[in-house]
Amino acid sequence: MQLNHDRLLDSLRQLAQFGKAGTGVNRLAFSPEDQAARAWLLEQMREAGLDARIDGIGNVYGRATDVERAVLIGSHTDSVPKGGWLDGAMGVLYGLEIARARHEARSSLAQLGVDVISFADEEGTYRALAGSLSFCGQLSATDIEQATNTDGASLAEVLSHAGYAGQPRARLDPGRHLAYFEGHIEQGPRLEVENQKIGIVTTIVGIRRSRLSCLGQADHAGTTPMHLRKDAGAALIALCARLLERFEQARGELSVWNIGHIVFAPGAGNVVPSSAQALVEFRDPRLPVLDRLQGEIDAAAAELHGRGGVTVEVEHLLGIAPADMDASLVDTLEAATRNRVVPAMRMPSGAGHDAMVLSRHLPSAMLFIPSIGGRSHDTAENTTEEDICLGADILAHSLELLAVQKGLA
């Protein structure tokens, strides 16, 4: 199966123009740049012979037209603020390039179709993994109504403004889809450090996200004696500091956590904050550890609630259990690397991916390629062209092996 490496790289560079920010992209879900990228991708899919459309949650979905069975290949094309050009985008364009090769009959996948998808808002600008959850029937209309970004803008409104809201939402088709494949940069340092070219994902860590809210009273920061204040900002600082200590004590070996966003209101230097919020995210491959860390959040909040006249509230916004990849597909990916004599290793994914949603409904597999310096979620994120193309070739060869296994070669 012959992929056109120049065309793959050229498409990646074209996509990186949407929301271009230095060497990276600023393409938050449903921003004008993200919508323009989706319109461009729709055209690319149609030129690849796919029956393509943008659905009611913003997923760009293209189906092979000449088959009854297909593999689904995809990822996402939205980014975090000032993110990298490959994160998500590469996995979608792997699918696009393989679909193009198949369309040109330059592959042995005559009986095995290749459907391609870009899932909406994987990064959680409004609702993490919204597109893949919708595709798997796990996102209700209520979920959409309640989802907002950190500025309070609602997902329902942006879907309506983008013109997506009116469309039907595409759904997984168990009678059609044999498997889901997602290629991605590692977003960590391991492959580079261990001189491996391909990472074969065995499991994806669970992710949870909570919002901490402190509510006090606005007052003049000069005339109000310290002992009479209800300072929501000072309370949030104490709460976050305490929580970081508790996490350090309660962590598992592979646990990670992050306080990535804090906002004080009203937000002036000479006004005692009336409210203050922080976004806390934590991950671990093991459910009991996730439960333990979530317990630390509740305990820290209870410990500080009411102190200094400030009330503390905790909302658990997101909970995704650890997800195992399909053992047989893992073997298939590994066989493909052996056939091509490419140094590869099995590893867990510390990052969440759409595959963690798909894997609960369909045999799923993920393939990693190295991230230079392990950098990601930053414009400095990058990978060599050689590694990008090698990952696409391994994925394509895996499909050939799968077609043989399934008697569809």
Added chain:
Amino acid sequence: MQLNHDRLLDSLRQLAQFGKAGTGVNRLAFSPEDQAARAWLLEQMREAGLDARIDGIGNVYGRATDVERAVLIGSHTDSVPKGGWLDGAMGVLYGLEIARARHEARSSLAQLGVDVISFADEEGTYRALAGSLSFCGQLSATDIEQATNTDGASLAEVLSHAGYAGQPRARLDPGRHLAYFEGHIEQGPRLEVENQKIGIVTTIVGIRRSRLSCLGQADHAGTTPMHLRKDAGAALIALCARLLERFEQARGELSVWNIGHIVFAPGAGNVVPSSAQALVEFRDPRLPVLDRLQGEIDAAAAELHGRGGVTVEVEHLLGIAPADMDASLVDTLEAATRNRVVPAMRMPSGAGHDAMVLSRHLPSAMLFIPSIGGRSHDTAENTTEEDICLGADILAHSLELLAVQKGLA
């Protein structure tokens, strides 16, 4: 001297419509609402017979036309986010109403003019006290070039967009101005608690403001092991928590402090913050205490600098020394309250005011009226109409006493 109480209250209500936010106002310096309020005030001054204009920093300044000597009465009409309707605005409209009464020859101030001014950006959206500093020749072009708001917008640009930048900047005229008077709500609980109607300010506390900046590296919050991170957000939380402890230890009896604004960048839940900033403000009537607290900021920053690969920087943005009011004017205000048998007390001001700038160039005095519940810098800020009018009457009577003292009656 007869003031028109209904007209004073009506003007206050009209001004409160600009940027109205519930029972308060949201009229940040140089916002469209603030600019509209300045245009309205300009017309009011002209109708009061003043030679009025808006100067190059946005000050609205009206001069009596028929005299060689005048008192200057004013304050500011900008607000903090979601601030009160009287803060600043009342002191300006006290001057306006007294100028109206004089214009109608309903006062004994034939030889003593009343100049009225609304100083720009007292609250420090871009540069605290910008208008009064400019009026006293203490704000350089470089100061204006360097001033920005918390979003990074520049003062020079907003002055240009507002059309103020082209105008000359008005200046204090020592040959003309006998004294500066500022009426204001107390913004604290003392008058109400002690059943006093008028507060006669003896001194204004010193204010300092610093920006704490932590600089780390953005990384994926799931794939980057905790020990390999350079987490600017966690560093700022630790720094702020440590600083609040140090302030508690080093404080003077009357010291107050506030961390009113924090921002993390890039600001996503799944990205390790690459930078994090906090705005710290502190006040005290005594210089040695202010120096000691500033030393605590530098010490806390030095203590945490470099920890976890994060650099810490401190910028001292604002430093205003404590300011004593003029002893003779304090006596005059007190005499006015005695003549009218109004319960009054001498007190320091915990809040900064334009008077702290003016007092270094001109004999200055401030008069406080009670704040209900001591609330301010919040839409809940309020004062009874009776107290508002009483304060205006006491100020007007003080001018009559001053005119006699100066042989200008």
